[in-house]
Amino acid sequence: MKKMIIAITATTIMMASCKKEEADTVDTTTTSIVLPSTYNFDNVSYNGQTSRLDMLAEMTAELKKANAGTQVDSALLADMFSNTGSPFSDASLNSSGKQLKNKTYSSVGAFNTDYFEYLMKRQGDISQYAGNTWSAGNAGVATSGTSSYFFDENGVEYTQLIEKGLMGAVFYYNIAEVYTRSAKIGAAVDNTTVTPGEGTDMEHHWDEAFGYFGAPIDFSSTNTADARYHAKYSSKGQAVGLKTTDKVMEQFIKGRYGITNKNYDYRDQAASQVRAEYEMILVTTAIHYLNSAKANFADDALRNHALSESYAFVFSLAYNSDKLISNADLDLVKSYYEVTAGPTTIPSFLAITVADINAAIDKLSTVYSLDAVKSSL
Amino acid sequence: MKSTKIIFFLSVSLSVLSCKKDKEEVTEEFNKKEMLTNYGNNIIVPAYEELELAISNLENAVSNFVSVSNSANLQTLRNNYLTAYLQWQNCSFMEFGPSENYTLKTICNTYPVDTSLINSNISSGSYVLGSASNTTAIGFPALDFLLFPDSSLSLALATINGNNAANKKQYITDLVQQIKAGVNSTLSSWRGSYLSSFNTSDGNGQGSSLSEIVNAINLDFEKFTRDGKIGIPLGVRSLGTALPEKTESFYSKNSLILFKESILGLKNYFNGTSSSNIGLDDYLNHLNDNNETARLSEKINNQFDLILQKAEVLSDPISIAVTTEQANVQALYDELQKMIVLLKVDMSSALSVLITYQDNDGD
Numbered sequence: 001m002k003k004m005i006i007a008i009t010a011t012t013i014m015m016a017s018c019k020k021e022e023a024d025t026v027d028t029t030t031t032s033i034v035l036p037s038t039y040n041f042d043n044v045s046y047n048g049q050t051s052r053l054d055m056l057a058e059m060t061a062e063l064k065k066a067n068a069g070t071q072v073d074s075a076l077l078a079d080m081f082s083n084t085g086s087p088f089s090d091a092s093l094n095s096s097g098k099q100l101k102n103k104t105y106s107s108v109g110a111f112n113t114d115y116f117e118y119l120m121k122r123q124g125d126i127s128q129y130a131g132n133t134w135s136a137g138n139a140g141v142a143t144s145g146t147s148s149y150f151f152d153e154n155g156v157e158y159t160q161l162i163e164k165g166l167m168g169a170v171f172y173y174n175i176a177e178v179y180t181r182s183a184k185i186g187a188a189v190d191n192t193t194v195t196p197g198e199g200t201d202m203e204h205h206w207d208e209a210f211g212y213f214g215a216p217i218d219f220s221s222t223n224t225a226d227a228r229y230h231a232k233y234s235s236k237g238q239a240v241g242l243k244t245t246d247k248v249m250e251q252f253i254k255g256r257y258g259i260t261n262k263n264y265d266y267r268d269q270a271a272s273q274v275r276a277e278y279e280m281i282l283v284t285t286a287i288h289y290l291n292s293a294k295a296n297f298a299d300d301a302l303r304n305h306a307l308s309e310s311y312a313f314v315f316s317l318a319y320n321s322d323k324l325i326s327n328a329d330l331d332l333v334k335s336y337y338e339v340t341a342g343p344t345t346i347p348s349f350l351a352i353t354v355a356d357i358n359a360a361i362d363k364l365s366t367v368y369s370l371d372a373v374k375s376s377l
Numbered sequence: 378m379k380s381t382k383i384i385f386f387l388s389v390s391l392s393v394l395s396c397k398k399d400k401e402e403v404t405e406e407f408n409k410k411e412m413l414t415n416y417g418n419n420i421i422v423p424a425y426e427e428l429e430l431a432i433s434n435l436e437n438a439v440s441n442f443v444s445v446s447n448s449a450n451l452q453t454l455r456n457n458y459l460t461a462y463l464q465w466q467n468c469s470f471m472e473f474g475p476s477e478n479y480t481l482k483t484i485c486n487t488y489p490v491d492t493s494l495i496n497s498n499i500s501s502g503s504y505v506l507g508s509a510s511n512t513t514a515i516g517f518p519a520l521d522f523l524l525f526p527d528s529s530l531s532l533a534l535a536t537i538n539g540n541n542a543a544n545k546k547q548y549i550t551d552l553v554q555q556i557k558a559g560v561n562s563t564l565s566s567w568r569g570s571y572l573s574s575f576n577t578s579d580g581n582g583q584g585s586s587l588s589e590i591v592n593a594i595n596l597d598f599e600k601f602t603r604d605g606k607i608g609i610p611l612g613v614r615s616l617g618t619a620l621p622e623k624t625e626s627f628y629s630k631n632s633l634i635l636f637k638e639s640i641l642g643l644k645n646y647f648n649g650t651s652s653s654n655i656g657l658d659d660y661l662n663h664l665n666d667n668n669e670t671a672r673l674s675e676k677i678n679n680q681f682d683l684i685l686q687k688a689e690v691l692s693d694p695i696s697i698a699v700t701t702e703q704a705n706v707q708a709l710y711d712e713l714q715k716m717i718v719l720l721k722v723d724m725s726s727a728l729s730v731l732i733t734y735q736d737n738d739g740d
Contacts, residue, residue, distance in 0.1 A: 136510045155509070239583060240583060240584065241582075294477070294478075294480055295477070295480075295734075297480045297483045297509065297512055298483045298487040298512040298513065300509075303509060304509075349509060350508070350509060350510045351505065351508045351509065351510065352508065352509045353505065353507040353508050353509070354479065354480045354483075354507060355507065358478065373584065375474070375477070375478065375584070376583050376584035
């Protein structure tokens, strides 16, 4: 009998040591239920979100004209923002009845609608200098290899602040503060009456959150085709072993599964987890671009571009009231970009030092427990 | 009883078998930690220590020159400057971990410098050398500009002692202090916790020591050696129009010896040259055991030699050679180009290391 026990123990140890090399796939809380591997459910619909994603793409294309030396049409940008006067080349967007502006964060405490409208106006005004070469103090285009970027006189690329900023102030804000909160998925929301093609109200709200992510329904770390916006940037954390892509996707699937099967524990777990995992997309991407700014510190074009990207991902952290970072720490990180006074609330990258960049990285990596991977991001 | 025993053995051997499957069927394991320890303890830290010493000598020479600004002290200063700049060539391809964290390469060797920015910093006397707007006004290239306003020692001395002499000497002092601070920070990180984690991080994924070594070599070789030292002055980025003023060490005309030092340094680094001698070449040989007739390590070493031969042909500094011996510089560039294939494609794939540096993601 004793021998038998020893035998069993020995075998188990051997097996355990074998298992180590495999990835731990099954979450203990979900062992009884196997979640679908894709976001393939009945009556999924998020056309409005897809329209807004497409609208931002057209706005970004207009903003980037400055990179090629052409002045940007700020009136057109404003019209695109509010979908006024058929501004889009894709006619279906003009008639969609949707717009970005009325879904943009509009209150205090974070950059709001006014801020983005100010940036659009100013991009139009200063891009009259898009034919000039950028130098510190003079707006213009800086080039590195085949990449060209238009910056304001302080080295700030408004295109990134607007595009990545609206990804925060529209997409992330609506996921984190609107569609995963009780007003949209709580007990008072109908989860019985099925509207053909749209599911129940509660299902539809969750689908709208998923629609802002920018992912195809079968998106995963091994199937990244056609991902855009935040879905695309989830690859930064994924690449260093944080499984960011798969975790966000899993939480979206879990929440929809929970709602459809009236498993409200699942829904509630997924609602808070999707916010937390989504936040990791922003912070890993912010650190990624801070590293890039450091790696290209002597290259005006690449450094300013990377700083602009990272700044927008950093300020986007604010659009979630459950964010891990405190407001004080977030202000501190932002302050590293604002070492000299630019125009109100617009940063200046002229005097930033490597020590400033390292301080920003270290603060973020400490708050988000990313010290082990911060230099690989 | 018997049957239990049999089951025991069967199950144990089964699990052992299934474990083995994951490993490569190599009779002798290559001791990667030994290689990494050789790089960390015997090569990288000593290289930074030698740089630290050279910078310390340079600092003394600056201080002597500032107190007695005569031609003898300027000559010593120039000599110590060149010694330190040569040693930098042996560190440039180690830009990962601590040096990357402190952007040592940007601090030490960003060129061409913006001479009007340097002059305006000097005349204003007000500057933060570490700020983003001053990256083209610092490091060895700025010293190169300030210490060699003329190749003649006496004329150079007259210029340095001329307008804004006090501010100029202060600027030279500050430049050396900035380099010193960067080297000291790098070295103290290495001496701290980084060395032991570097020596033991023996995987090949992103962030592993092998990945750091291989990526740093490739980035440096492609962007700073092939493009910076040779390609850009030759005109490969300007439709064949030579840009001599973009050459490394343009003012002191030391570009050719700096280039040769960097190739020799990298060759030694590749071979893990030290008391224990275990380097990337040995690891490649180990992985390439069955193919001894065309070993990649030999191809790479031969290519280093070929590059050095092509450099030996040049008789002038590269800034002059790009116009007077254009064909020879082009031939050198072609050999550098071939080396990229060996290092970036063949070596990285043999070592299963992903090249992770990219300028940007295109948006």
